[in-house]
Amino acid sequence: MSPSASSSLPRALVSRAALRLGARTALAGGGSVVDLRADAWGHGVVEVARIVLDSGASVVLVDEVDAAVLAELGLPATTDARADVDSRVLFGLPGSNVDPAMRLTGTVLSIKPLDAGDGVSYGYLYRAAGPTRVALVTGGYAQGIVRSLGNSARVEIRGRLHPVVGRVAMDVCVVEIGEADLDEGDLDEGDEVTYFGGAGPVGQQVADWARITGLTPPEIVTAVGMHARREHVE
Secondary structure (H helix, E strand, C coil), rough: CCCHHHCCCCCEEEEEEHHHHHHHHHHHHHCCCCHHHHHHCCCHHHHHHHHHHHHHCCEEEEHHHHHHHHHHCCCCCCCCCCCCCCHHHHHHCCCCCCCCCCCEEEEEEEEEEEEECCCHHHCCCECCCEEEEEECCCCCCCCHCCCHHHCCCCEEEEEEEEEEEEECCCCCEEEEECCCCCCCCCCCCEEEEEEEEECCCCCHHHHHHHHHHHHHHHHHHHHHHCCCEEEEEE
């Protein structure tokens, strides 16, 4: 299974409804200046600025490159104020008790059977303990799914958890899916894979990614949001 099998990007789906709830909750904690630097922590500065300002923020703190864009849209922005609203709550990051605004998804490109001892990806850091199957999934370290997540993180497919195995490649990774599950219906090419976010078992998986990688949750969502194919959804 070659990591060059796909040029597709995973999708970073940003929920406007979750942002609205996060904005109301964050602003209720006090303050009126919201930190939206780094393209609103990868969530899309224009869309998020509109939501937090409609929710009662007085001004947003942004990078210089974004200040002029927001000014042209009539959205109050600054590059030098001190933020006094908790953006972790706005974006629903771990510990905020708010649903995450971002859900990162990939797609099953292909499925391959393995025999005991078969290895996958560069260096064969994973070898099958027995007969099993693996799926090649869009999303790799170029989109913020960093290499240390291989053999450590899990993803959600059809409501069930499956481990990422082997070394994460530039644009794809490999997921062990096991034998066919006749009760739930077999997995198939084109199935959606959720890395983190949403209402399922990986909803708060950013916390696990932080523990595995040593990165902070803001660093993780920012990298993903700025490199995956980002879409704003209701």
